[in-house]
Amino acid sequence: MTASSRWIYAVTFLLAAAGFLLPFWPLTVVGIVLCALSGRWLFAVAVALLFDVAWGAPTGAGHFLLFPFTALALVAGLARLIGGHYFLDKSPQETL
Amino acid sequence: MMTISKRHTQAELRARRTRLVTVACLLLLFVAATLWRAPLxxxxxxxxxxxxxxxxxxxxxxxxxxxxxxxxxxxxxxxxxxxxxxxxxxxxxxxxxxxxxxxxxxxxxxxxxxxxxxxxxxxxxxxxxxxxxxxxxxxxxxxxxxxxxxxxxxxSAPGERYDALLRGAIPLIVEGQGGGSMSAQAPAGIMVAVGDSVVLPGIAGGFVAALSHIERTEAESFVTLYMRLPVxxxxxxxxxxxxxxxxxxx
The missing domain is CATH 2.40.10.340 (Rod shape-determining protein MreC, domain 1)
Known part of the structure; x- marks a missing residue:
């Protein structure tokens, strides 16, 4: 794990936890989306699943979503995958 | 050169295996969360x-x-x-x-x-x-x-719908709008005023809200009643x- 990965994991988890403790749930959304958009979508999905289990399913029309934060993390991860294919650096310098 | 390539391939395989195991664990967790949400x-x-x-x-x-x-x-x-x-x-x-x-x-x-x-x-x-x-x-x-x-x-949760009584007599279907607000529709001909109480039916009853706003539109057969939780x-x-x-x- 690189140092930048550790920072991203730590910052996004802290953002999500701060959203729970402040309390201000949009901060949790920001943390999950940032984590997924930075490419660490597995961690984002795990954190989102935890919050979905804690907060329960949404009420009203969103009830069919069951796990809205997890769905958001997956959508953000997909956006990163598709967006990265078109917009991110196509000439990585890691390979020799 | 071949040694470096072999190490690189082994590292790639390890990373792929780790990723597969993580995805499998997440999938299991997701299935568990769906089937056993309450205990979790x-x-x-x-x-x-x-x-x-x-x-x-x-x-x-x-x-x-x-x-x-x-x-x-x-x-x-x-x-x-x-x-x-x-x-x-x-x-x-x-x-x-x-x-x-x-x-x-x-x-x-x-x-x-x-x-x-x-x-x-x-x-x-x-x-x-x-x-x-x-x-x-x-x-x-x-x-x-x-x-x-x-x-x-x-x-007042969005999507919540329940039966209520306006002034204890006129039946309404109240819908939650979120943030403590609710709304309902009533026939245009009834006498209704801001401050009228909305209660739940039943012998034990219970006060739910007081009307905060009434929206009347000409030529409409219903009026929209807006109310808020009193807390x-x-x-x-x-x-x-x-x-x-x-x-x-x-």
Whole structure:
């Protein structure tokens, strides 16, 4: 794990936890989306699943979503995958 | 060159294997969360409850507030008992057993119009029990029950629909709009004014809201009634869970 990965994991988890403790749930959304958009979508999905289990399913029309934060993390991860294919650096310098 | 290539391939395989195992674990967790959501939620809240109490204050300091609230409600209780006694004389038992509970999380800590309270199955709470903020002001119903905590869906939660009575007589279907607000439609010809009360039907009843705004449109056969929960959700500290009425013989 690189140092930048550790920072991203730590910052996004802290953002999500701060959203729970402040309390201000949009901060949790920001943390999950940032984590997924930075490419660490597995961690984002795990954190989102935890919050979905804690907060329960949404009420009203969103009830069919069951796990809205997890769905958001997956959508953000997909956006990163598709967006990265078109917009991110196509000439990585890691390979020799 | 071949050694470097072999090490590179082995590292890639290891990374791929780790990723596959992680995805498999997440999938298992997702399936478990779907099939056993309630037990998992209970376990999560069992771990989170000390954290929430440390952050928002534990139950013990609330006891003093509860005692003060009980004293303040004493005269209301006297009138309520008289009401129940009158109904009992007409052979209807309207007594409601209540469980006092502290609010652990309230909006905006929770993203939906829900509360998390510190009473659960051990304290006798059952899913479907109505929840009041004090006196006869009903604010929601219990949707999920864990060992020592429960989740309450407020009547103002988006998508919530329930039957109510305007001024105790005119039937309405009230819909939650979120943020403590609700709306309903009523025939254009009825006499209605801001401040009219909306109550739940039933022998035990319960006040839900007062009309805050009436929207009339010419040539429309319905008027839209807007109402709000009469409590400040963002400062709610304790609630009462109403058990189902007892059916003791008089």
């Amino acid at each position: 939620s209970a376990a999560v809240w069992h771990i989170l409850r000390p954290v929430v109490e440390a952050r928002f204050g534990s139950v013990a300091p609330l006891e003093a507030e509860r005692a003060a609230a009980r004293a303040a409600l004493a005269d209301r209780d006297a009138l309520y008992e008289e009401n129940v006694d009158l109904k009992a004389r007409l052979d209807r038992d309207a007594r409601v057993e209540r469980v006092l509970a502290g609010v652990l999380l309230r909006p905006p800590a929770t993203p939906y119009d829900t509360l998390v309270i510190d009473a659960g199955s051990v304290e006798g709470v059952v899913a479907g029990d109505r929840v009041a903020s004090g006196g006869t002001v009903l604010i929601g119903r219990v949707s999920e029950v864990y060992a020592h905590t429960s989740r309450v869906v407020l009547y 400040n959700l963002f400062e709610l500290r304790y609630v009462e869970v109403w058990k189902e009425p007892r059916h003791d013989s008089i």
